[in-house]
Every structure is written in structure tokens, then in C-alpha cells.
Amino acid sequence: MIGSVTVVGLGPGDEALITPEVTCALAVATDVVGYIPYVARIPSRDGLTLHASDNRVELERATHALEMAAEGRRVVVVSSGDPGVFAMASAVFEAVEHTPRFASINIRVMPGITAMLAAAARVGAPLGHDFCAINLSDNLKPWEIVERRLRLAAQADFAMAFYNPRSASRPHQFARALDILREECEATRLVIFARAVATPEEDINIVTLAEARAEMADMRTVVLVGNAATRRIGPYAYTPRRAG
Amino acid sequence: MIGSVTVVGLGPGDEALITPEVTCALAVATDVVGYIPYVARIPSRDGLTLHASDNRVELERATHALEMAAEGRRVVVVSSGDPGVFAMASAVFEAVEHTPRFASINIRVMPGITAMLAAAARVGAPLGHDFCAINLSDNLKPWEIVERRLRLAAQADFAMAFYNPRSASRPHQFARALDILREECEATRLVIFARAVATPEEDINIVTLAEARAEMADMRTVVLVGNAATRRIGPYAYTPRRAG
Incomplete structure (x- = not known):
């Protein structure tokens, strides 16, 4: 059998x-x-x-x-x-x-x-237009690929979701990822830190790229980055369906 | 109330x-x-x-x-x-x-x-590495944005999922999207046409980019495109976790 x-x-x-x-x-x-x-x-x-x-x-x-x-x-x-x-x-x-x-x-x-869609639902609809999902861990790929992919994703104006943004063994790379985003995107870009979504420890924090700090993420966090049109409306964050 | x-x-x-x-x-x-x-x-x-x-x-x-x-x-x-x-x-x-x-x-x-994850599960794990989701309809955005985003996504080596690839009122654009992919990717790149996933009419077709034709998609189809490492193993298609 x-x-x-x-x-x-x-x-x-x-x-x-x-x-x-x-x-x-x-x-x-x-x-x-x-x-x-x-x-x-x-x-x-x-x-x-x-x-x-x-x-x-x-x-x-x-x-x-x-x-x-x-x-x-x-x-x-x-x-x-x-x-x-x-x-x-x-x-x-x-x-x-x-x-x-x-x-x-x-x-x-x-x-x-998946975590990014649970997190997106929690805050509104930040992935409501074209988006990408990137694993920020370099356990299984060279960090150079992560950097290149981040930069191209920002240039393509994708909303983004980052899995595994930061761990005790990789404390510095997420700061570098934020630096790359700061080079490619405006300071008011929305960044959503969604920790332990749909658990009793859930903690959600919506900030601008200027305010975002690497310490806001750990391995239980999924990080969402809006596209150029993503905005706040009351307690929600959403990305309009229209672009261009 | x-x-x-x-x-x-x-x-x-x-x-x-x-x-x-x-x-x-x-x-x-x-x-x-x-x-x-x-x-x-x-x-x-x-x-x-x-x-x-x-x-x-x-x-x-x-x-x-x-x-x-x-x-x-x-x-x-x-x-x-x-x-x-x-x-x-x-x-x-x-x-x-x-x-x-x-x-x-x-x-x-x-x-x-969401359709892309149901389709991916059906064929194996083609979105098992970094990936993006693009709505190919230009009802709500200029087609030029779609073309630019497609090209950058291919250069970033994202696996991709296309929603709304083709409709009766937009019969030609998906063919153009496939042309752009042919300019950016190798001919053996895997393309998965998943129609009406998780319904009685489900129909899944795994082909290479060289074999892909626009007529393989309609509005009930989600199209998945592998990254450079996506491969077939028996009846399955999957993308390795490692890259680079």
C-alpha cells in the first residue's frame, strides 16, 4: 500500500x-x-x-x-x-x-x-493593486539578489510584502532594505508592521518610510509596503485600484 | 444604530x-x-x-x-x-x-x-520563491504601466501570477504580454494556465513560454509564470527555495 x-x-x-x-x-x-x-x-x-x-x-x-x-x-x-x-x-x-x-x-x-493577506485584511486593502512578496532572509539566496529585487520592485511601483524581515542572526539586513526603499521611494510611503497577525499577540503599526525603523520588525512580523498611491483613510490603509 | x-x-x-x-x-x-x-x-x-x-x-x-x-x-x-x-x-x-x-x-x-495560491497548490509549488501578482486588465491603469511592470518583474526574476489575463473586450494584450516575456526570459520558462481552479470546470495546462499562446487564457484563467529555476518534477511544477 x-x-x-x-x-x-x-x-x-x-x-x-x-x-x-x-x-x-x-x-x-x-x-x-x-x-x-x-x-x-x-x-x-x-x-x-x-x-x-x-x-x-x-x-x-x-x-x-x-x-x-x-x-x-x-x-x-x-x-x-x-x-x-x-x-x-x-x-x-x-x-x-x-x-x-x-x-x-x-x-x-x-x-x-498566507500572512501577507491576513495582515492586509487587518489594516484595510494595502495590496489592492499589483504587489510582490519577497523573503528577506538570505539563508537560501545571496543578499545581493534581495537588494536587486527590492530596487526593481520599487521601480515597478509594486506594493510589497516582506517575509522573514529580521531575526536575531540577521539583525542588520532589514535596515539595509529600508535604506534601499528610502533611495527609491518618497519619505511618506506607508509601511505596515504586522506582528503575530491573527494571534493573541497581534500588534499592527502603520508608519511612513521616514518613521520606519528596523527594530519595529522581528521574525514574527510581516512587513507591507504600499505603492506610491497607498494612503490612510481613518484607521485603515488601502491602495486604490486605479494607477497611472 | x-x-x-x-x-x-x-x-x-x-x-x-x-x-x-x-x-x-x-x-x-x-x-x-x-x-x-x-x-x-x-x-x-x-x-x-x-x-x-x-x-x-x-x-x-x-x-x-x-x-x-x-x-x-x-x-x-x-x-x-x-x-x-x-x-x-x-x-x-x-x-x-x-x-x-x-x-x-x-x-x-x-x-x-486567492486564485493564484489555489492554482499554485494544484500544480505543486511554483510560487515557492519570491513572486508578484499583476492584474493584466487595463480597465483601471494604462497598458504602458502593465508593460513596464512586466519587464521589471522579469528582470527581477520574480515568479509571476497574472489575474484577468484576457477577455472578449481585450483579446490582444495578453499576446503582447507573452511577447514581452519572450524578450526577457528563456523559451523553456514554465507557464501555467489554471482555469476555473477548484470548480467542476477546472482545467490546468503547464507549457513552456515557447508553447504558450494567448488563446490558452480567458477571464476565468489565472496564469502563473515560473522564475528561472522553476521546473517540472513528474506531474508537478515547483520553484526551489534556493536562488542565485
Whole structure:
């Protein structure tokens, strides 16, 4: 018997943001695999084994999931947000590419509410026009690529969402990212720091680019940057549908 | 008594992709407002009035929703996908900006599964690295902006998602967009045509940029374009997390 790997997104935190499709997949799983804080969100039950692993071992975790599926188990790999956005879905396919015997395993990806869209909804509609999503971590790419991409995105007048803006091991790069934005954009550009969206620790801060400081972000923050037309209206921030 | 406007995303089609948060909002609504095919997805019940309107009247629809809320009603504005991604959330805030008496109305946006992430999940993980979302319609922006943005996005090596790629009234522009991509990207670049994702009419087609033809898209299609590293692995398409 061949099992399956289902890669699901748990959304940003609130259980009310988990799709019924994902809830059903979890209900029939034999094994749940994921990063410790995400696996901690899954209630234990008879017949379900929880496999929590540390951060930065995505490929090992994906391989473990595929190995269990090859033994006939129904494995669910959990990510926060959407599994296809800077999360486990790519790691699973990388593991398949590295190990040909996994090619026959049934893999399914189930989308989820990704952090940038939960954050955008919280403040209004700052991503209401063309936008981009950039992972600011240079764990998996040279920082030069991040800088170049940031500059081109600003020149294209995309609204932007930054994932993984800043961590204890990378405290200085987000400051550099803000410097690049200051070179390319006006000082009144809106910057939204959305920390721990849809959790009890949620904290949202809307400032201008002139006011933005790197210390306003940590690894639980998604940062949204408006385009040239993004504006405040009362407590909300939104980007008009019209441009040009 | 002051009412409320809740702007919700119904996801791409499958009811199993509607978040419980949105289902709860619909359960307590007095009025549902939206484009005809989206309102048609809401079951009628006692105490609920459905207000379906035609396409391209987003601002009038938003104003109508806010007027009913000002009269004390609990209004839900429905969009397909996520309401903050080329949908009704921006139109609601535009209406607030135009009409100061709406400023006191309680507005809440609830995220949904947007088409590009549902499509990406269906084929694997093509948006697994930095990516952008571009509305190819020039109803609300000059076509020159679209061309410039496309070119810069390709130079930045973003994976891309195109919303509203082609309609009966705009049959030629998507062909032009493909020409620009051919100037900027290699012929083997992967292009994914995902039509009516998560509906019974779903049709997914993965081709190379050399094979892509404008006729492969219509208004129900979201088009995904990989970055330079996006590849096929068996029936899946995915973008590695590493770059550079």
C-alpha cells in the first residue's frame, strides 16, 4: 500500500482561518510533520502521531514525511500560512527531486491564508493593486539578489510584502532594505508592521518610510509596503485600484 | 444604530476553501452584496437579502453596501478569492474616501484563498520563491504601466501570477504580454494556465513560454509564470527555495 503526503497551510494563527479542506485532511491523517510551533497547534488523538522538528531542517522533514508515506501512512505536513509561500511545499518537491523512489507517492498541496493577506485584511486593502512578496532572509539566496529585487520592485511601483524581515542572526539586513526603499521611494510611503497577525499577540503599526525603523520588525512580523498611491483613510490603509 | 460592512473572500470556488470566519460572517448577515456569480454562491435564508449586481460597478456596489450599513444593517460584501487581491476591499475604502459620512461605519476585511495560491497548490509549488501578482486588465491603469511592470518583474526574476489575463473586450494584450516575456526570459520558462481552479470546470495546462499562446487564457484563467529555476518534477511544477 502506498500512502500520501498532504502539505497544508494552517493560516496565520486563528483557528477560524483554517479551511475545512485542511481540517478534513488532518482528521484522517496518521502522521503530522512540521516545525515545533505549528505541530503544537494540532490536537492529539488516537491513531495520530505528531512529529515536531526544529527550524531550518525543511529538507530532512520533507524526506521523513515522504519515507512514512512510502510505508503506506497518510502524512500531513503542516506549515503556517500557505504552504506554497516560503513554506514546506517547495521543500517536499525538492525532496522528491533528490530521491527518485518518492516519485510514485501521491502528493497534494492545500492552500491556506498566507500572512501577507491576513495582515492586509487587518489594516484595510494595502495590496489592492499589483504587489510582490519577497523573503528577506538570505539563508537560501545571496543578499545581493534581495537588494536587486527590492530596487526593481520599487521601480515597478509594486506594493510589497516582506517575509522573514529580521531575526536575531540577521539583525542588520532589514535596515539595509529600508535604506534601499528610502533611495527609491518618497519619505511618506506607508509601511505596515504586522506582528503575530491573527494571534493573541497581534500588534499592527502603520508608519511612513521616514518613521520606519528596523527594530519595529522581528521574525514574527510581516512587513507591507504600499505603492506610491497607498494612503490612510481613518484607521485603515488601502491602495486604490486605479494607477497611472 | 450603526451597522457594519464585512468584506469577505469566498475563495476560488470549492466550499471547502471558505474559512470558518467567513462562514460565520455570512450566517449573521442581513444583506449580501456582490457580483452576480459570487452572490449566487450564497444560499438564501429568512432574514437575508441578496443584492447581486453586474461587473464593473464596484464603486456603486461598495457605496450601496455602506449606505445599508449606515442604516444599521449587517452587510457582507462578497468577492471571489481574497477580497484584498484585485477585488472589492479597495473599492469599499475608495467609497469611504469619497463619502465622509461613511467614516464612522465599522468595516472589517476577512481574507480568503486567492486564485493564484489555489492554482499554485494544484500544480505543486511554483510560487515557492519570491513572486508578484499583476492584474493584466487595463480597465483601471494604462497598458504602458502593465508593460513596464512586466519587464521589471522579469528582470527581477520574480515568479509571476497574472489575474484577468484576457477577455472578449481585450483579446490582444495578453499576446503582447507573452511577447514581452519572450524578450526577457528563456523559451523553456514554465507557464501555467489554471482555469476555473477548484470548480467542476477546472482545467490546468503547464507549457513552456515557447508553447504558450494567448488563446490558452480567458477571464476565468489565472496564469502563473515560473522564475528561472522553476521546473517540472513528474506531474508537478515547483520553484526551489534556493536562488542565485
